[in-house]
Amino acid sequence: MTFDGFDTRAIHAGQEADAGTGSVVVPIHQTSTYAQDSVGGLRGGYEYSRAANPTRSALEECLAALESGARGLAFASGMAAEDTLLRTIAGPGDHVIIPDDAYGGTFRLFSTVLQRWGVSWDAVPQTDPEAVRAAIRPETVAVWTETPTNPLLNVTDIAALAGIAHEAGALLVVDNTFASPYLQQPLALGADVVAHSTTKYLGGHSDVVGGALVAADAELGERLAFHQKTMGAIAGPFDSWLTLRGVKTLxxxxxxxxxxxxxxxxxxxxxxxxxxxxxxxxxxxxxxxxxxxxxxxxxxxxxxxxxxxxxxxxxxxxxxxxxxxxxxxxxxxxxxxxxxxxxxxxxxxxxxxxxxxxxxxxxxxxxxxxxxxxxxxxxxx
Missing domain, CATH: 3.90.1150.10 (Aspartate Aminotransferase, domain 1)
Structure with missing residues (x-):
């Protein structure tokens, strides 16, 4: 069943009553592996919790519903989500445009990790869409934006940047942490991926560290899910449960x-x-x-x-x-x-x-x- 209201989705999306017990709260599936009925005969598609876990799956489904995306993915931290995304969409020789007032952790990831891996980047005043257009290169694979930015609270026009990125065959990624999906819906404005530190407003109680990605396109979502499983920086079941509890009151x-x-x-x-x-x-x-x-x-x-x-x-x-x-x-x-x-x-x-x-x-x-x-x-x- 689908729900129109944001608050209804926050409480119910991915969170049906437990089939076995009737529990109205998603259980914490604190397990690393799952019994198989036969070789390759998986119950519910679960085999190993790095690949998927029912508690994390509930959170991921809820996050996708809140951002109106095709696929949600939960990670161990916001930076783990960023790193997994960038290593999925960018490689040696590629170029990414970031804000000239980007979050410090994002800047550190680009300047000390991805740069050594061969990914180049430019920091551009993204409040001026034409400055972004001028910074596009043939090797540009993504425009990375935050809005509002951290900590200067500058605002970028998501729809305008989406148009510029897509004209160049690049993706638009929006860090939606400050606004949260309650106040802002980047995918509806043309963004391809939304990133979150779920540690912040989504969790909301300063008791869990986590991150998330929501992809507008199912194929990109599958690619991200493959890298999530392969790189392994997943959200654990208890962290997923805490975040899901926080989301209900977002x-x-x-x-x-x-x-x-x-x-x-x-x-x-x-x-x-x-x-x-x-x-x-x-x-x-x-x-x-x-x-x-x-x-x-x-x-x-x-x-x-x-x-x-x-x-x-x-x-x-x-x-x-x-x-x-x-x-x-x-x-x-x-x-x-x-x-x-x-x-x-x-x-x-x-x-x-x-x-x-x-x-x-x-x-x-x-x-x-x-x-x-x-x-x-x-x-x-």
Whole structure:
């Protein structure tokens, strides 16, 4: 049975009651192998859990339904998903275009691993589609984009980049981690693959590390599944179960993340210690119009630049109390970090280096007044 409503899909897609027991929650199939009825006679197609596991299969089916894709695949981490995808679609001599403000881990993967493997790349300001078009080469196999980007919250036009990539015979890959499928549907806008760190909003509780890919095309999905099995960086059954549990409440959590972020943005936009607020929901954000067209909400991530420079940014991070100083994002609890010294330290000295006065906030689902009071006291120091 198919479901039209997003929240219904999040709760039911791939998650039918267990046939043997009637359990309404998908069981944790904590097993490495499966009894066969005869040589090659598999029960349900399962033979070894690196290839497939029923708990992981339920998560993968649910993720594909949420992104309206042909095939979903779950991995041990977001970076494992990225690495598997890139080694599937790119090889020595190929070229990939990435954002000029890409996530630090993505930049590190390209600059220290894939580059040694013979994959070349260019970092391009993807808010300008014509800059992407100009960077296309005959050997370009993919345009890799994030929107909104981490941590500068720039917005790229997915449909425009899809057109440019496809004209060149390349794929468009969209890292949809910040928006989540609740707020943004890249495949419906022409993307070929969606990537996620399921550690973040999909899991939502800061208790599991994982990644995912969703392919629009079944044939590409099969290729990715072959590499997933062959390379082996799969999500384990308990991690899959935790992520699936988190996915059930994604819609209601994202509504609260967005509402709280808007309150935080209003507060910080008027604070004298804040030089600039970066949030696509602001009318003067350069990507606001594009975001309003391709997103149903503006998300729970907010970045700010402090008037007092790096010292003020570090003080804000250290003085916050309700906002926990820590890496990652997308959990129910609010987090604060200094990207230049934490999540994006790998970009130091490169063209992708982030401003030293930048602070990134992952706005959680606590009471908004407590979050605002915490920021006020932290900025007063």
């Amino acid at each position: 819609g209601v959590r994202m509504d609260r993340h967005c509402a709280n972020a808007e309150r935080v943005v209003r507060e910080l936009s008027e604070h004298p210690a804040v030089r600039e607020v970066l949030y696509p929901g602001l009318a003067d954000h350069p990507g606001h119009k594009v975001a309003a067209n391709q997103m149903s909400g503006f998300g729970g991530m907010v970045s700010v630049r402090l008037s007092g420079g790096e010292d003020a940014a570090l003080r804000l991070c250290e003085r916050a109390r309700v906002f926990t100083l820590g890496e990652s994002l997308g959990g129910v609890e609010s987090l604060i970090e200094h990207p230049g010294r934490m999540t994006h330290s790998s970009t130091a000295g490169s063209a992708l280096e982030v401003p030293a006065d930048l602070v990134r906030l992952s706005v959680g689902i606590e009471a908004a007044e407590d979050l605002l009071a915490d920021l006020r006291q932290a900025l007063a120091g």
